[in-house]
Amino acid sequence: MAQEIERKFLVKDDSYRKMADSSSRIRQGYICSIRGRTVRVRIRDAKGYLTIKGPSNASGTSRYEWEHELPLDEAEELMRLCEPGMIDKTRYLVKVGNHTFEVDEFYGDNEGLVVAEVELKSEDEAFERPDFLGEEVTGQVKYYNSFLMKVPYNRWKNDPEIG
Numbered sequence: 001m002a003q004e005i006e007r008k009f010l011v012k013d014d015s016y017r018k019m020a021d022s023s024s025r026i027r028q029g030y031i032c033s034i035r036g037r038t039v040r041v042r043i044r045d046a047k048g049y050l051t052i053k054g055p056s057n058a059s060g061t062s063r064y065e066w067e068h069e070l071p072l073d074e075a076e077e078l079m080r081l082c083e084p085g086m087i088d089k090t091r092y093l094v095k096v097g098n099h100t101f102e103v104d105e106f107y108g109d110n111e112g113l114v115v116a117e118v119e120l121k122s123e124d125e126a127f128e129r130p131d132f133l134g135e136e137v138t139g140q141v142k143y144y145n146s147f148l149m150k151v152p153y154n155r156w157k158n159d160p161e162i163g
Helices: 072-079 145-150
Strands: 003-011 022-034 037-044 047-056 062-070 087-096 099-106 114-119 133-136
Touching: 022 072, 022 145, 037 072, 037 145, 047 072, 062 072, 087 145
Parallel strands: none
Antiparallel strands: 003 062, 003 114, 003 133, 022 037, 022 087, 037 047, 047 062, 087 099, 099 114
């Protein structure tokens, strides 16, 4: 089984843009988005992907992930099967020390939300923290893309009860 281990943070300024090695536009939808099991369709630039994710561990840092690249036309067809709601974002890749941070800047109903993730080899692996990192939100369900698709940021950003 492929295991994804990552930590997620809010981003406190836009300095990541100047530090980014590259960026790409991402649109994604969910064929299934029940808690603990998601099936995602993603179009990243001109490529498609189908991803299945399992439940997170207790700390929210680790979960099963399987991904397969698809032809763009197949990904576009699968997008029509997705649940209502769509994630639209730009992803910036920012190398800091031995790690690459993926910084997602959201659009549409999630406008104003910017999060950074770093993938790790183990849950306790040390990493250099760039200055743009803010509060850690690892394991907070309201920051999962599958939650943002159903309850967008603009509906809860001023409501601490959500999530």
